[in-house]
Amino acid sequence: MRCENLTPFIVMDIVREAAKYDDAIHFEIGQPDIAPSPKVLQAICNNANQSMYTESLGLKPLREKIAKYYYDTYKVQILPTQIVLTPGTSGAFILAYSLALSKGEILGLSDPSYPCYKNVAQVLDIEPKFIEISKKDSYQLTPLHVKNHKLHALQISSPSNPTGNLYSPQNLKDLIFTCKQKGIAFISDELYHGLTYDKKACSALEFDDEVYVINGFSKYFCMPGFRLGWIIVPKSKVREAEILAQNLFICPSTLSQYAALEAFDANYLQQVQKSFKERRDALYEALVPLFDIDAKPEGAFYLWADISKYSNDGVEFARKMLEEIHVAVTPGVDFGSKKHYVRFAYTREIPHMLEGVKRIKKWLGR
């Protein structure tokens, strides 16, 4: 059966459980608590009467703004027609896999990685192939990993969920080159770009123009509920992508698209980046004495904590922590095979997080 190997997106179940406690501390869900830019909120009221469908690729002025953003940020030139606006990056994964992979083909994913990747693949009868990454390789897939596996496509995310690591420019370049040589489609999830704290992230498009790049407005732009993502497809795939978008989505929310026209608000985005950097620094410093943390996260808003000195079962650890001290985290198995890890999201204000750490410290008897 199509759905028998699907795993629940555990974090969504934890969100529901955590909502039962008024005093819960939230490290579970990967959504910013910061409001979108005031310009975005204003645009909602100004465009409330925009109730019709848009083009299936999405509003042309928005695709033009995104193309300009790529030029300004990465110095890459893409055509607005290569961009498809999608219902969240969720929709972008469906498009990417449908375009790049036929039934029965194999998608390489890192273990750990964002849980929806494998599940979306399975719904589309694509076989996910997990490749273990760890502290040893700085949580990056490398050309060596690719050489050892038969793959039809490879997906990475950088900065990554759940580890917060960043691919080095050289490794990203080498990885894309190796994939290209072997005829492996390359899919780069760049949803956390903008949220990097020490170095700037490179786009896969800087190294090759035949990759699939996925991004969206849910994280850096603080617009998760708008459900608006995008995919940049190779020029040869534009028409096919458009046909898929027509049939699978018609278009993403029109109002979200109008609001997103105001999302490229540089001053606001700078503040967002600054807030998350402060939160990362605060949470990292507070958790280091309690858990083994393989690396200080360089981006996104996650911290990947090894809990093996307390437990080898992250699910039970997270369940008990939520039940006993109302602190919600996501067990590592939501992202792959790592049972002795949990993921902390630093998406709330520092005092809220520090209250959580205080409870954890006491609970662990430290």
Add this chain to the structure above:
Amino acid sequence: MRCENLTPFIVMDIVREAAKYDDAIHFEIGQPDIAPSPKVLQAICNNANQSMYTESLGLKPLREKIAKYYYDTYKVQILPTQIVLTPGTSGAFILAYSLALSKGEILGLSDPSYPCYKNVAQVLDIEPKFIEISKKDSYQLTPLHVKNHKLHALQISSPSNPTGNLYSPQNLKDLIFTCKQKGIAFISDELYHGLTYDKKACSALEFDDEVYVINGFSKYFCMPGFRLGWIIVPKSKVREAEILAQNLFICPSTLSQYAALEAFDANYLQQVQKSFKERRDALYEALVPLFDIDAKPEGAFYLWADISKYSNDGVEFARKMLEEIHVAVTPGVDFGSKKHYVRFAYTREIPHMLEGVKRIKKWLGR
């Protein structure tokens, strides 16, 4: 390859072409030109700050309202947990097919039918099996059709796109019963409910509680750009549906969901129904002298016109009509094998439509 049999959703391409002419007459696209209820528009501004994800099933109060709507309208009792809010009915098809069909299984569809059905099926490696319907069977699939084919699921729409016909209560009941006996999952697209002009439409849920029912806010509620649909799943499929929604969508647009809380505005909806009935009457009367129309449409906002006395090629007919007199219609082949039909959507005001008919009349030399 996954996408090689996909057909473009032709109407979306025609929309783009028609947009080039300032004086175009629009019979092509199936979206109401009527604004949503003023209460919905007000709710947008009031909830502009709702930027976070919702539960994957969607806002509970909205699911409760939908459950109440089913009780009020059809006297059927469904649980709010059986309802999944989706990114348009497009998302609901993806869920329905994923839940009901494994790869390689067969989905029965009428010829003609909404083009996205077959394309979504193909993306999911499901085989669409077309069953021809015509004037002779009042454009309804019947138990006899089902008995003659090996199917794993059957999808109908009533009132239907593109013919506007309505399934009779007795035939719908018999069809559902036959499918149930043969172990064929039954999927009922009820998106045009509310837009019926002579009789009320029955929901498949009135006859069986293990069917999949799809509906949404795009037509009757005049909120196409909100991209908000829903699916009602059998109780045994609730958890699986939730897991799929988590992975494929996270959730539909939060703001669209808040706005939809105000969509069940009885007075407004009565006006919408009345407007479309007047438009149907006007367009039907104006077109009957020009085309062979198999039946006066009983619902939705489409009119299915046989053009064989002028042409056997609806694509060429539609192309020339758009180019020469700037009147846009959708060729029948968008919906199946019927080359000598075109579809008129009566989604614009009567004077606009009558101007179109005047041009067509002159163009045809009638």
